[in-house]
Amino acid sequence: MLEVKEVQKRYGTFELECSLTILDGQITGLIGQNGAGKSTLFKAILDLITLDSGSIQIFGKEHHELSGKEKEKLGVVLSDSGFSAYLTVRDIIAILKNMYSNFDLSYFQKQMQRFQLPYDQKIKEFSTGMKAKLKVLIALSHHAKLLILDEPTAGLDVIARDEILDLLRDYMEDENDASILISSHIAEDLESLCDDLYMIHEGKMIFHEDTDVLLSDYAILKMSEEQFKKLDTQYILKACKEAYSYACLTNQKQYYMENEPGITIEKGTIDAVITMMIRGYSL
Template identity: 65%
Template structure:
């Protein structure tokens, strides 16, 4: 569905070199700190910036070869994009109709009513949650096969986030659709994504299936003496602590079976991010 091979973009103080793939029928997450390269990657995929190397394919075609019809099959939410705040939802209907041949106005309006999005109020008067829901509904309104969502739940309360996530799950029930999504909120990705890429300083430093990340990863809490005796084959990163070391492993069960005296905590996305970025090599 989407493939990036060694895509490069060079700025004065930042370099991107990224490879990732989004498979048909899958939700793929891209995680990382602010400034890690998530938005740059999204803009490269959409052709909003010129790249300095590598290859980007969407639907099996290089992005420069995409037809207007191909582009209609991509739905996009970017954190810094949207309609003019002086327009209303009624105002944007003819815009969407002219932009997308497959725009489903009836379904779009039905979903707007379901999520209590007003038709006649100016968008600048919407709450943060209303604006976010509208952007996602627009991205889904024209039968897109691929959604590219950059921080779609940023700044939303728990209820609004849950509603948006339900929208995405419903979208995925089409069966042949795919999503690439970035988010700072790990619980969103844990419950939605099939696999996750981690980007840091412009480079992908980890790719893992979500089930494996949540099931097999863990953090060992050990003293310095216990660390010295550990089999370190499955230790990815370590971090010095006041009691000794915390160690990230992708084979939690191995240590549970063979080192019964040590503490092994279940892994989660936040813990993995922290250990992969702040930890040191074993």
């Protein structure tokens, strides 16, 4: 569905250098701090910026060679793009009908009713949550096969985020061969939605794992300095010195549960993994 291979793009002192693969029917999450390179990667995938090197393939073709028909199979939400704030939803429907041969008016109207969005109110008068729901709905309205969603739940309350995530889950059930690449700084959203996760830091991919494996096999080990000195470190990914102890990230929780009964073992979460991968050091 999507393959990003050894892509490089330099902006001054910042350099994007990464690879990733998204399979058919898969939801892939991209996590990282603000400024890590998430939005730059999304723009590279969408051919909005020129690559310095590397290649990006979508639907088996170079991304800059997609036909107009093939581009219709993309559904996109970018944080800094959208329709004019002076348009109404009725105006946008007329535009979508002309833009997409597969625009599904019935589906669009059904979701408009689901989210109680007004047809004749200008977008500038929408709340943040209403705007976010509309942007995602537009991306889904033409049966896109690949969704590129950059922080679609940013700035939303818990209820609004859940509504958007439910919309994405329903869409994947109906479009079982579709794929999603979604970024978010809210770990809970990705834990409950994504099949696998990539982590980007300072423009480079530093981590990739299946979400189920991360949640079941990863753990944070907490111990004293004396325990740390004696620790079997063959399955330690990162270590971090804390005020009065040490913390270690492992992807073999069961091993340490069975062989290190004296240390504290905490469940691995996306937030914990992010913190350890960025702050920790390799042994």
